[in-house]
Amino acid sequence: MTTTATRPPAPLPEQRDRSVLTRLQHLLHAQATIGPAVVLLVAVIVFALLSERFLTPGNISLILQQVAVVGTLAVGQTIVILTAGIDLSCGAIMVLTSIVMAKVAAGTGLPGLPALLLGFAVGTLCGLLNGLLVTRLKLPPFIVTLGTLNVFFAVNLWYSGSATIRGTDMPSLLLWTGQTINIGGTRITYGSIMLVVLVAAMAFVLKNTAWGRHVYSTGDDLEASRLSGIRTARVLLSVYATAGLIYAVAAWTLIGRIASASPQAGQTDNLDSITAVVIGGTSLFGGRGAVVGSLIGALIVGVFRNGLALAGVDVLWQTMAVGVLIIVAVSLDQWIRKVKA
Amino acid sequence: MTTPVLQATGLVKRYGKVTALAGADLELLPGEILAVIGDNGAGKSSLIKALSGAVVPDEGEIRLDGEPVSFSTPIDARKAGIETVHQSLAVSPSLDIASNLFLGRERRRKGVLGSVFRMLDRQGMREEARRQLDALGIMTIQNPGQAVETLSGGQRQAVAVARAAAFGSRVVIMDEPTAALGVRESRAVLDLILQVRDRGLPVILISHNMPHVFEVADRIHIQRLGRRKAVVDPKSVSMSDAVAIMTGAMEPPEAA
Numbered sequence: 001m002t003t004t005a006t007r008p009p010a011p012l013p014e015q016r017d018r019s020v021l022t023r024l025q026h027l028l029h030a031q032a033t034i035g036p037a038v039v040l041l042v043a044v045i046v047f048a049l050l051s052e053r054f055l056t057p058g059n060i061s062l063i064l065q066q067v068a069v070v071g072t073l074a075v076g077q078t079i080v081i082l083t084a085g086i087d088l089s090c091g092a093i094m095v096l097t098s099i100v101m102a103k104v105a106a107g108t109g110l111p112g113l114p115a116l117l118l119g120f121a122v123g124t125l126c127g128l129l130n131g132l133l134v135t136r137l138k139l140p141p142f143i144v145t146l147g148t149l150n151v152f153f154a155v156n157l158w159y160s161g162s163a164t165i166r167g168t169d170m171p172s173l174l175l176w177t178g179q180t181i182n183i184g185g186t187r188i189t190y191g192s193i194m195l196v197v198l199v200a201a202m203a204f205v206l207k208n209t210a211w212g213r214h215v216y217s218t219g220d221d222l223e224a225s226r227l228s229g230i231r232t233a234r235v236l237l238s239v240y241a242t243a244g245l246i247y248a249v250a251a252w253t254l255i256g257r258i259a260s261a262s263p264q265a266g267q268t269d270n271l272d273s274i275t276a277v278v279i280g281g282t283s284l285f286g287g288r289g290a291v292v293g294s295l296i297g298a299l300i301v302g303v304f305r306n307g308l309a310l311a312g313v314d315v316l317w318q319t320m321a322v323g324v325l326i327i328v329a330v331s332l333d334q335w336i337r338k339v340k341a
Numbered sequence: 342m343t344t345p346v347l348q349a350t351g352l353v354k355r356y357g358k359v360t361a362l363a364g365a366d367l368e369l370l371p372g373e374i375l376a377v378i379g380d381n382g383a384g385k386s387s388l389i390k391a392l393s394g395a396v397v398p399d400e401g402e403i404r405l406d407g408e409p410v411s412f413s414t415p416i417d418a419r420k421a422g423i424e425t426v427h428q429s430l431a432v433s434p435s436l437d438i439a440s441n442l443f444l445g446r447e448r449r450r451k452g453v454l455g456s457v458f459r460m461l462d463r464q465g466m467r468e469e470a471r472r473q474l475d476a477l478g479i480m481t482i483q484n485p486g487q488a489v490e491t492l493s494g495g496q497r498q499a500v501a502v503a504r505a506a507a508f509g510s511r512v513v514i515m516d517e518p519t520a521a522l523g524v525r526e527s528r529a530v531l532d533l534i535l536q537v538r539d540r541g542l543p544v545i546l547i548s549h550n551m552p553h554v555f556e557v558a559d560r561i562h563i564q565r566l567g568r569r570k571a572v573v574d575p576k577s578v579s580m581s582d583a584v585a586i587m588t589g590a591m592e593p594p595e596a597a
Contacts, residue, residue, distance in 0.1 A: 220434055
């Protein structure tokens with residue numbers, strides 16, 4: 001009897017598993033970007049083993065170029081999704097803005113800088129329109145941006161006359177984002193560098209300013225934020241307008257990337273930016289996530305597509321892989337949200 | 342006679358054909374806990390919303406320390422020093438405790454970092470949050486950097502109370518603070534309410550829970566059919582009599 005009494009009870013394997021899982025859940029809850037970062041790291045290692053071409057400077061440069069446009073859109077998309085919104089019109093705003101910048105410069109001979117600033121203003125106004133519709137008419141962001149997606153796309157076709165504007169007709173400033181500098185043997189475009197700077201700036205603002213706290217809080221619980229004295233309508237307006245400005249920056253990167261401005265460009269970029277944000281660990285339900293995660297999410301998609309292509313995998317399986325990643329990412333988010341003390 | 346900290350006279354609020362407040366009065370004296378009780382539809386919520394700026398009354402007057410005031414938003418009431426702990430708590434679950442305490446009135450860093458880069462004084466806010474929690478004896482919360490959603494219901498309530506106590510300079514209003522809590526957690530929140538009062542802040546407590554009301558209240562305001570029916574002393578009136586007055590089964594005693 002004494003022997004059985006003094007023997008410490010063996011831990012049940014089931015319980016031990018749960019405690020490890022719970023600890024993981026808490027870790028991911030506190031640091032939402034760890035998950036995507038690990039996925040990116042593993043993907044890079046696996047693809048590097050599968051193909052020796054994967055980690056060559058030329059290929060890395062290619063991935064970064066492919067990621068730059070969607071990554072920049074994803075920065076704007078992130079702040080909208082943090083407020084529990086969604087922006088389906090981001091691609092349309094980007095394309096419209098790129099056409100405005102290019103056509104004004106090519107058609108009227110306006111120098112690069114004013115053309116660029118005009119584009120930024122147009123992007124901001126488009127975002128502001130989304131924000132006004134969301135806050136004044138109190139329509140769901142999904143419906144608002146589905147509507148404006150079509151409106152902006154139609155305006156873009158009308159204004160451009162469905163014609164592409166060649167890069168050779170534009171001032172060099174508009175094409176600057178496609179130029180490269182050599183960093184450690186890898187040629188990096190200014191568009192990619194601008195993306196990194198933008199992510200760092202937005203991460204700082206979200207983390208360290210009152211506006212950033214209010215963005216999270218508004219997405220987390222709108223009514224609680226209002227009762228806490230936050231002017232939630234103003235926060236939402238500023239978020240949609242800022243996102244519009246960022247889409248205009250993406251437009252600049254797009255012009256550099258394709259060395260032209262095409263009214264048919266970036267048709268699926270709105271969904272791709274949402275994919276990057278979601279895979280990056282930002283919650284579609286608002287109030288949770290980080291802009292660094294969205295950059296990692298965009299990189300994950302770029303690395304998967306590029307790596308699978310290098311490994312000789314058919315494009316349909318690349319698309320399948322991205323689809324599975326989205327489902328896994330959202331399931332993970334749901335699980336993390338159930339965290340308890 | 343002492344000037345009431347908060348005094349409402351003849352408040353009227355109509356919603357279409359429904360009259361929620363039919364000339365309601367309320368008086369909150371310095372340093373007291375005034376409980377507000379009443380049946381459903383007696384106008385408790387409307388009365389509290391009028392005092393906290395969430396609704397604008399159609400008629401009547403509100404005086405703060407004898408001065409007439411009018412609030413058109415909750416922010417106005419807050420600026421005047423009236424803090425409300427809402428039943429829905431009004432905390433942002435994914436933000437940490439310190440961020441929640443300072444939500445809507447964040448502190449910026451000193452110097453260029455604050456004025457140009459708009460940087461928040463995160464360290465300072467955490468330390469202040471810690472001080473506020475300690476001052477109220479909330480020891481169960483270890484780390485002000487913890488996300489509010491990882492807290493229990495009672496701890497969340499404690500965060501909301503701490504916020505009100507930290508920023509409320511004149512009056513703290515608490516709407517059903519123990520409604521969603523268990524026995525032990527309710528106990529802790531009642532102690533918190535007494536602590537706030539002992540620090541000199543008068544408290545208006547709205548509750549359905551008669552034992553809680555009778556335990557902490559100095560005076561009990563009984564609301565009935567949109568009006569103040571009576572103000573009773575919990576030491577001289579029994580719980581069942583209070584309920585009888587509240588439901589109209591009994592007339593209030595003359596001298597209350």
